[in-house]
Amino acid sequence: MRFLIASALVATAAIATPAFAQDTAAPEGKQFQGIKVLALGGIDDVTNSGSDQAGAVFGGTIGYDHQSGKAVFGVEAEVNGSTTKDCAGSTIVAGDTLCVKAGRDLYAGARVGYVIGENALFYVKGGYTNARVNVTYDDGNTGANNFKVGENLDGWRAGAGFEFNAGKNIVLRTEYRYSNYEQDFTRHQGVVGVGFKF
Helix, strand or coil: CHHHHHHHHHHHHHHCCCCHHHHCCCCCCCCCCEEEEEEEEEEEEEEECCEEEEEEEEEEEEEEEEEECCEEEEEEEEEEEECCEEEECCCCCCCCEEEEEEEEEEEEEEEEEEEECCCEEEEEEEEEEEEEEEEEEECCCCCCCCEEEEEEEEEEEEEEEEEEECCCCEEEEEEEEEEEECCCEEEEEEEEEEEEEC
């Protein structure tokens, strides 16, 4: 529900763009072409072996799109962080805590889109992703047995979204994506973004 509300806000902002933006719009047929840099934020839901935890995702993406008529083809790279974690008392000693936390997430892939109207783009995307998972243990006592280990997990990502031109250089985005990693880790994310096109 929170993601749907955020998506509606982005769409409303795009529709309510001041009229002066039309005077500075990109050339017809090239309004989505160029280098783009966006800040992203949203909801991160991670599942592993039936355990499901949600948190926030934040980061940024950079990419380049080429437009041919109504069709848009692009490549992009992304770096994200996450607050998603799962902590519980373990069975090692009384009062201790074992936590599994989602760390940084890297993505590189491509997208294909179709221009709707003058300032909206619907697209699908896919590519490679690599997530870091950190495991920490606190013995709750002397700290002599505390440890922290991390592991990188390879995977793939697929998603879809809408992008809006809110003026000559301002870009708004709302997107859903699904990622599947090694060791039975999966994640669903809903993000919104704002950035600039060069």
